[in-house]
Amino acid sequence: MSLIKCGMSKINQLSMIEISDLEAIFKKIEIDFKDAPKLYISHELKNYSNIDDKAFRVLVAAVISLRTKEKTTWEVSERVFNSVKNFKDLNNIPVEELQSLLVPAGFYKRKALQLKTIAAVCLSDYQGKVPETIDELLKLNGVGRKVANLVVTEVFDTDGICVDIHVHRICNRWGLVVSKNPNETELILRDILPKKYWRIINQRLVIFGQNFCLPINPKCNNCFLNHKCAYAVDKGFMSS
Secondary structure, three states: OHHHHHHHHHHHHHOOOOHHHHHHHHHHHHHHOOOOOOOHHHHHOOOOOOHHHHHHHHHHHHHHHOOOOHHHHHHHHHHHHHHOOOHHHHHHOOHHHHHHHHOOOOOHHHHHHHHHHHHHHHHHHOOOOOOOOHHHHOOOOOOOHHHHHHHHHHOOOOOOOOOOHHHHHHHHHHOOOOOOOHHHHHHHHHHHOOHHHOOHHHHHHHHHHHHOOOOOOOOHHHOOOOOOOHHHHHOOOOOO
């Protein structure tokens, strides 16, 4: 609680973008970037009718996506799923073969070992299924809060806030939060963000972060928020 209170006190001093602005902001991002490359997990895996199959794919793809570009996540995940259909397949595949399938995802050797461990635990402790709560998912090797929130929101229709580097970076730039890492950002957002935005904030800000509010050299000069964004204002961008 002290962390959230600390963050809130700083937010009140810095924020020019308010929570009440988010409805219009998210709508504009949705319209302006409708032709941007789709996100693999929220788009390609959206319509799987078998929840166990969808949960398996979302969890595996989410682990693959860590420290990996979206295009690579898409390509690697599709290659893995051509060979691995469920936790039994994942448990049985030789680790060297799995590593070769994961190339060029970031940290592919480590991820292969993590995925093998996840498969073994899900088979032994969860009847070959994906755990349905954040607390249980966090017990799996290689699963942090970003992945756990992504799984429960995309698969199990549970409220959660998936905070990756884009959400963390943009929320800090906007002045909505003042935090040191994505986990802190998530805790603050859970306290200040209406639940209607919990599930969509990741999709909107990932697209915005990948295509416009870049980590290096963001396009502040042409941004529709540069008159309100704390980062852009600080850098001297003040268009109307």
